[in-house]
Amino acid sequence: MIESLIAPLRAVWESLIERLLFLPPFPESIDALALFSLLLVTGLLMGEWLHAHARWPKVIGYVLAGILFGPSLLGWIGVETLAQARPIADAALGLLMMEVGRRLDLSWLRRNPELLRSTLADIGLSFALIFVFALWLVGLSPAWAAATAAVTMASAPAVVLLTVEESRAQGQVTERIILHTAISSAASFVAFAFVLGVVHAELSEDWLNAVVHPIWVVTGALLVGGLGSWLALRIARALPKRSLAQVFVLVACALLAVGIARMLAVPVFLTLFLMGVLLAAFDRRQTLRYTELPDGHWLLAIVLFVIVGASLPWQEFTWLAGLQALGLLLVRAAAKAAALAWSGGSLPLPKRLLVGMGIQPLSATAVFMAYELASLYPEVGRSALTLPLFAAAMMELAGPALCRLALRRSGECENEAGERGGIA
């Protein structure tokens, strides 16, 4: 479609190029900066419009912009464009994952063992029920059923963080949603690494790859994340706490880790999550503890969700696939609600169920994990992972709304009158 729009312009350009010596050849692809700007403005306008007119979380608008302009509908964002924008998405996801890693407060579990019980129940039940659903009701093989469970068991850190930030929520429900999200993400990454090996073993019977690939992913992420956190702490120590210089050091070290992870084919989300965890764990002098990401990370987050929206395979949608994805989401919701109902660490039952509602989002990390797995054996992987991708596609739209509803019902959001959101 976009080709037919620019065809007349191309014809004029090519007729002029023989006479105007200074003209470059007609640009075959969009410049990276221009692409960034277009994705940003499109997502931003859609997000702001929906937020202003329907009070929807802005994230939904960003995703809808991606779906609308992506390959599934208008096709203005093509597959090559998505590949071109991948570094920006990796940087955005990386920064958000680092932030979630920094917020993983394991000492809270020590002080409140009931919380440990509810998080373990969430992780265990979610994985087990989704695995059983994918294996028995959908009919996937054990390896792909495990892959589906690994990809979809956790809540979406990026969506949760942005929704909390947008609502300016604060309180026990908010804190527990963040804790559950961080811990279930960690568990999901462990399961993901294990599943990598299982998929290799099932599809190629290549035991070398089955053993070495998970080790490569985990060790690589740990080493790169460790290097990033060590470097950030080392440099930041010489700078005033909470200074702008410290913010720049933090962002620069995170981007360095993103870059190295991409070079080594180690998942960015895992690397940066571990970097965040290590930053918090080894920051004994509170060097970077109080240093926050700049508001500018919203710019990257908008682009991330536009890209995620465009990456969703809506063009492959069938009613059966849709029903199966809906079933998976219902099973997953039941698992999380049951875990929180069983134990929630000193919070009354209604609030625990709100925590269960707040951790429903399923988003960017799931999509990226699914594509990582699918890329191993593209001929079978893509169709086998249709289920988690459609589940993520549905939750891209419902998840932020559910999370926002949980925060509002808990009474922990800022008053509507005073609410400004993250970028407004």
Add this chain to the structure above:
Amino acid sequence: MSGTALGEFKDSAALSLGVELELQLVSRRDYDLTRGATDLLGSMDYDGRFGEIKLEITESMIEISTQAQASVDGIAADLAGLRDTLHSHCARNNIGVCGGGTHPFHHWPERRICPGDRFHGLYQRYGYLAKQFTVFGQHIHVGCTSADEAIWLTQALGVHVPAFIALSASSPFVDGVDSFYQSARLNAVSAFPLSGQCPALDSWQQFTEHFAFLQACGIAEGIKDLYWDVRPKPEFGTVEIRVCDTPLAIEQAIALAALAQSLCRWLLRTRPPLHTAKQAHVARYNKFQACRYGLDAMLSDPVALCQVSLRESLARLLDDISEDARELGCLHWLSPLKQMVVDNAGDAAWLRAQFAQHGNLHDVVRAASERLMRQNNDSRGVTP
């Protein structure tokens, strides 16, 4: 009419004590104030054996109040029990607790008014002042055997308000900057129309007439509307000293209770002349001096018509009341105060030293939170 609003003055045991502390609820991640009081109280499994733990006006505050006790050691035991109870419940909810009269860097518009008709009414009446009232004080109740005695003590203690301010001052930072005050908290209280001093009244009869006048003018509906530095509290049968910042450690709060009890005994025993009308002219100036300079304040003496050093007059006062403290069994709690007058090492100075050491206020609150929770108990209970 006034009798209905004020209620009968309930006589209580002479010089019995009660202490209320307003405490800060802080996030353990960045040590900013956090909203959590309602959830904290809702999830609390506590039988009330040391006194009460209750909501205050915003979700970032919590109040602990001891039971009425005959001795300072009883107050010490209650405060230690309340602190430890609060500590364990806050730990389960990942919330930190901190002393100090102000939070050094919180952003007041982010505060949330607690649910409840009284708090909602205050917010409607005072608007943003209610949120800015997220400051933290210690209130000390001293039991009175009669209503007239309570009024006399209210007047007599008014002269010593600067001493309580200086000894408790722990609010040098406001809105992320050093205010240059030792106690900046009271500036937030001063904004309220009924703050200040009790007028020159000689008896409970005169007090009820004055209150009826305020009521008729539509200014006050109940005793809680009077934000006086010292006020009678008929329902408890006490006189209440309300000017202290919440100290950074409970030991200092206990020492201030010991000062209040010993001072009241000394005042009732010696019955010094009050010069109430003259004192009213200098009360606000003297209060400002104590807030701004702490123990280095120079107070105006409206009787001798001169300025006197608060440090010197306080040192003399602490010597004067020592015998009463001994009789009450709390002399050992006055020692830290005497030392403080000599060393000039109060909580405000400690907070500034922490800021000088760390270079940021987040670490200052972290250190202050750890200090409040540091237990200084021995086999006999909490010690000075």
